[in-house]
Amino acid sequence: MTNRMQLSAIVTDLRIGLSLATVLPLGPSTPVGDGDIARAGWTLPVAGLLIGLLSAAMYAIAHAFGLTPGPAAMLALASAIIVTGALHEDGLADTADGLGGGTRARKLEIMRDSRIGSFGVCALILSLGLRWSALAAIAAPGSVLIALLLAHVAGRAGMPLFMALVPPARTDGLSAGAGRPAGPNAAIALGLGAITLAVGFGPGKTILAVILLAFIGLLIAWLAIRQLGGQTGDILGCYEQVAETAILLMAASLFHRAS
Numbered sequence: 345m346t347n348r349m350q351l352s353a354i355v356t357d358l359r360i361g362l363s364l365a366t367v368l369p370l371g372p373s374t375p376v377g378d379g380d381i382a383r384a385g386w387t388l389p390v391a392g393l394l395i396g397l398l399s400a401a402m403y404a405i406a407h408a409f410g411l412t413p414g415p416a417a418m419l420a421l422a423s424a425i426i427v428t429g430a431l432h433e434d435g436l437a438d439t440a441d442g443l444g445g446g447t448r449a450r451k452l453e454i455m456r457d458s459r460i461g462s463f464g465v466c467a468l469i470l471s472l473g474l475r476w477s478a479l480a481a482i483a484a485p486g487s488v489l490i491a492l493l494l495a496h497v498a499g500r501a502g503m504p505l506f507m508a509l510v511p512p513a514r515t516d517g518l519s520a521g522a523g524r525p526a527g528p529n530a531a532i533a534l535g536l537g538a539i540t541l542a543v544g545f546g547p548g549k550t551i552l553a554v555i556l557l558a559f560i561g562l563l564i565a566w567l568a569i570r571q572l573g574g575q576t577g578d579i580l581g582c583y584e585q586v587a588e589t590a591i592l593l594m595a596a597s598l599f600h601r602a603s
Contacts, residue, residue, distance in 0.1 A: 361387030365500070366395065367429040382523030385504030386532040389497045389540070396496035399424040400489040407485050417479035420492065421472060432588075435581015436471055437464030442578065443571055451571060452513060455578050474589050478596035491595035494544040498553065499588035501537020502561050503580055504530040510565045513574035545598065553594060560586050 361384045362370040402423040406416035425433060440463040442455035454461070460468075482488050504525040511524075525533075537557075541550040561583060568579045 357384035358387050358390060360384035361391050362394065364388075365391035365431070366427050368427065382504075382507065382525040383529060385507065385525040386529040386536075388500040388503050389533050389536040392496035392498075392500040393493060393540075395424055395427055396489075396493040398427055399496070400485075400492045403479070403488050403492075404485045413480040413483040414476075417476050417488075420479060420488070421475055424492075424496070432581040432584045433468060433471070435578040436467050436585040438578040439582035440464045440467035443567065448571065448573060452576070455576060471585050471589055475592050478589075478592040481596045482599050484599075487595075487599045490544045491592055491599065494540060494553075494595060495588045495591040497540040498537045498557060498591050499584050501533050501540075502557055502587065503584060504533045506561055506565065506575065506580065506583055510568060510575040510579075511573075513568065513572040513576050513579075544595075549594075549598060553591065556590055556594065557587055560590060 359370050360380055362368060364381060364384075365388060399420045403416050403420035406419045407413075411419075437460050438455045438457075441457075441461040442451040444461070444463040445451040445454045479488055479491065482491055507523075508525045508527070508530050538550065538554065541553050545553055564579065564583045564586065565575070568575045572579070
């Protein structure tokens with residue numbers, strides 16, 4: 345493959361990843377086929393980098409206009425929700441509702457229902473509340489920038505590996521159509537996440553963060569396989585939300601102690 349073809353393939357993957365993770369009009373000009381999403385899975389941390397930057401920029405603007413950390417943190421969260429189209433929040437809510445259902449078939453049916461139930465509402469309240477309180481506790485715009493970048497990059501870095509190891513619960517739907525990323529693609533995504541964590545937390549704390557994220561992934565994978573027979577797009581969104589929240593809470597604890 346020539347350098348030009350390699351560059352074109354990378355750009356196409358980036359456009360697929362960004363169009364999947366955000367509502368920004370950056371998708372490829374040609375339709376996305378089977379397996380394209382799996383191949384482009386390594387770009388999800390890159391999409392997280394962009395989302396984190398936009399969210400941090402909103403926080404910095406709010407801070408510059410004199411807003412206290414509380415409202416500024418809420419605006420930062422709102423900007424990330426808008427730019428992602430609440431994709432992962434929807435997955436978290438649907439997963440919470442589905443796992444609270446009855447049989448496997450009923451759980452999957454609930455997760456496809458566009459309506460939100462009490463479990464989904466509670467999950468969203470907890471997720472938003474924890475993320476908001478973490479950002480408000482960090483407060484300083486520079487530290488908030490680091491925390492948001494870590495959370496959005498690392499929160500998506502494990503998604504390709506999750507897709508590769510946990511089989512789809514359905515024969516149709518986003519997850520089944522996306523395919524299962526190859527080992528090298530998953531490794532690149534994990535590497536990007538690890539490098540970002542190492543830069544933000546330092547080597548020692550990065551090990552703790554990786555262990556935490558691995559535990560989250562294993563727990564959600566176990567629940568998905570046990571209750572649904574595998575993963576869905578909603579399960580992936582749930583994984584991202586829990587991982588993102590965990591990294592923000594870890595950042596709030598570490599940065600607060602350092603201040």
